[in-house]
Amino acid sequence: MPVQTNQSLSVDCAVFGFDGEVLKVLLIERPAYNALDRLKLPGSMILENETLPEAAYRVLEEATGLRKRDLYLKQMEIFSDPDRVSGDELEWINRKHGIRTVRVVTVGFYALLKLDRRTTDYTTSKGARWVAIEAIQRLAMDHKAILSAALGYLCREMQQSPVAFELLPRKFTIRTLQRLFEAVLGIEIDNRNFRKKMLSSGFLLATGEKEEGVAHKPAEYYTFDRNAYRRAVKAKLRMGFIDNWRY
Amino acid sequence: MPVQTNQSLSVDCAVFGFDGEVLKVLLIERPAYNALDRLKLPGSMILENETLPEAAYRVLEEATGLRKRDLYLKQMEIFSDPDRVSGDELEWINRKHGIRTVRVVTVGFYALLKLDRRTTDYTTSKGARWVAIEAIQRLAMDHKAILSAALGYLCREMQQSPVAFELLPRKFTIRTLQRLFEAVLGIEIDNRNFRKKMLSSGFLLATGEKEEGVAHKPAEYYTFDRNAYRRAVKAKLRMGFIDNWRY
DNA sequence: TTTGTTCGGGTATATTATACGCTAAGCAAG
DNA sequence: CTTGCTTAGCGTATAATATACCCGAACAAA
Numbered sequence: 263m264p265v266q267t268n269q270s271l272s273v274d275c276a277v278f279g280f281d282g283e284v285l286k287v288l289l290i291e292r293p294a295y296n297a298l299d300r301l302k303l304p305g306s307m308i309l310e311n312e313t314l315p316e317a318a319y320r321v322l323e324e325a326t327g328l329r330k331r332d333l334y335l336k337q338m339e340i341f342s343d344p345d346r347v348s349g350d351e352l353e354w355i356n357r358k359h360g361i362r363t364v365r366v367v368t369v370g371f372y373a374l375l376k377l378d379r380r381t382t383d384y385t386t387s388k389g390a391r392w393v394a395i396e397a398i399q400r401l402a403m404d405h406k407a408i409l410s411a412a413l414g415y416l417c418r419e420m421q422q423s424p425v426a427f428e429l430l431p432r433k434f435t436i437r438t439l440q441r442l443f444e445a446v447l448g449i450e451i452d453n454r455n456f457r458k459k460m461l462s463s464g465f466l467l468a469t470g471e472k473e474e475g476v477a478h479k480p481a482e483y484y485t486f487d488r489n490a491y492r493r494a495v496k497a498k499l500r501m502g503f504i505d506n507w508r509y
Numbered sequence: 510m511p512v513q514t515n516q517s518l519s520v521d522c523a524v525f526g527f528d529g530e531v532l533k534v535l536l537i538e539r540p541a542y543n544a545l546d547r548l549k550l551p552g553s554m555i556l557e558n559e560t561l562p563e564a565a566y567r568v569l570e571e572a573t574g575l576r577k578r579d580l581y582l583k584q585m586e587i588f589s590d591p592d593r594v595s596g597d598e599l600e601w602i603n604r605k606h607g608i609r610t611v612r613v614v615t616v617g618f619y620a621l622l623k624l625d626r627r628t629t630d631y632t633t634s635k636g637a638r639w640v641a642i643e644a645i646q647r648l649a650m651d652h653k654a655i656l657s658a659a660l661g662y663l664c665r666e667m668q669q670s671p672v673a674f675e676l677l678p679r680k681f682t683i684r685t686l687q688r689l690f691e692a693v694l695g696i697e698i699d700n701r702n703f704r705k706k707m708l709s710s711g712f713l714l715a716t717g718e719k720e721e722g723v724a725h726k727p728a729e730y731y732t733f734d735r736n737a738y739r740r741a742v743k744a745k746l747r748m749g750f751i752d753n754w755r756y
Numbered sequence: 757t758t759t760g761t762t763c764g765g766g767t768a769t770a771t772t773a774t775a776c777g778c779t780a781a782g783c784a785a786g
Numbered sequence: 787c788t789t790g791c792t793t794a795g796c797g798t799a800t801a802a803t804a805t806a807c808c809c810g811a812a813c814a815a816a
Contacts, residue, residue: 757816758815759815759816761814761815762811762812762813763811763812763813765811766808766810767806767807767808768806768807768808769805770803770804770806771802771804771805772802772804773801774800774801774802775798775800776797776799777796777797777798779795779796780793780794780796781793781794781795782792782793782794783790783791783792785788785789785790785791786787786788786789786790
């Protein structure tokens with residue numbers, strides 16, 4: 263079996279956002295397609311002289327209007343099943359780009375961003391939709407598998423680094439932070455212990471501002487102190503990691 | 510800038526082994542090359558109808574004689590700098606395979622295996638060498654960067670799942686296990702606490718056998734109880750993860 | 757004023773991390 | 787055979803942390 267060279271490389275991005283209640287993902291609608299294959303993840307072939315992360319950032323800027331500094335982007339795995347794109351979908355791609363590729367290997371990325379008014383408006387104006395994770399049935403090609411993988415990565419990474427804050431606005435309440443953890447990890451957390459834990463970490467800065475117009479005791483807004491976090495990380499490498507083993 | 514299709518995909522594997530003292534990695538020697546570029550990671554272009562993991566397993570079987578079930582293989586990142594292979598190296602590849610590729614994107618894998626007599630003999634008979642991590646100066650192309658990334662992954666993964674046992678023979682002493690952790694993580698660990706921690710995890714099974722011919726009190730051999738591990742994992746998802754955040 | 761909500765300070769207890777003392781068991785050197 | 791060196795493996799003490807849960811405070815809505 264010969265070495266293969268007439269193949270294409272693409273990137274596909276699972277873009278996550280959090281609206282304060284549920285986790286959402288950005289999907290592109292292809293009007294020409296029937297309901298089953300209509301929705302896909304934002305993605306693109308790579309261009310000449312472009313690395314994969316560059317391609318991913320390009321896709322994300324097109325879809326959201328956000329530039330590199332406003333996005334958290336991570337490479338995850340590569341999807342290389344020789345038949346992952348074939349038949350109609352392969353023809354679609356070849357026609358669209360005027361090429362004759364026989365195989366498309368894709369690299370999955372996941373991205374986190376702060377869902378605000380402007381971002382939402384931009385994406386909808388581009389024909390993209392924010393869909394709650396729970397509501398997603400089926401996606402084009404193997405994009406459902408890519409999304410599942412991304413969710414797994416997000417889950418794991420939220421337990422290992424403070425990426426949660428990439429999904430929250432600059433100022434947030436501890437309740438919102440907790441909701442985010444509960445939504446992503448699918449667990450319930452005691453609010454008092456969560457607060458204690460978060461505050462004792464020393465990474466949260468009280469702003470002095472409070473919620474307004476809420477039907478309960480207003481909560482204080484906090485910001486994430488990235489520098490304090492970095493300082494703290496250096497200090498510790500504990501044996502406790504054995505407790506966190508997963509397969 | 511047009512979409513690119515005349516490119517190649519390859520896999521490169523950082524294969525780790527542990528001899529009881531130091532961490533080693535498997536390197537291929539290219540006799541025709543001068544000292545600086547002589548050593549490289551085992552790797553290959555992908556073939557038609559082959560996924561990337563399949564390609565990696567093929568490379569590993571060629572290099573070590575070990576089959577899938579005796580290897581621990583994990584995909585890590587993708588190296589896609591447009592110029593990561595160029596000039597002489599690109600010509601070398603084109604000549605070798607009779608192709609005309611303009612760009613080689615590679616997927617880095619890392620593999621763990623149990624270093625024993627047979628494996629060592631096989632690899633050396635194939636012109637490959639096990640080199641201590643500490644002793645590696647420079648590798649061909651960007652393979653040093655790939656190796657560094659692999660080491661990072663190994664470090665992180667050893668703190669999150671019991672992959673350490675993939676590097677040890679079926680029966681091992683707790684001291685050896687500790688040495689492995691110390692070698693990979695670059696830290697010193699108190700032997701009494703390490704033992705306590707490991708045994709209390711319930712994943713180690715005492716075999717009843719003991720070391721022989723050692724110049725100190727002989728240690729007992731243990732095996733890793735994978736089933737006990739799996740059972741334990743399900744039980745817990747603690748909030749402690751916040752302590753383990755890294756960037 | 758009452759009700760429903762979340763905030764956020766607190767306590768009490770079990771679990772775990774970490775430091776370190778000490779004896780046992782082997783080999784080697786004198 | 788004794789002394790020394792090394793690692794095994796048991797133990798204890800203390801600090802740190804997780805976890806469960808109490809309860810008054812603060813707001814809006816009814």
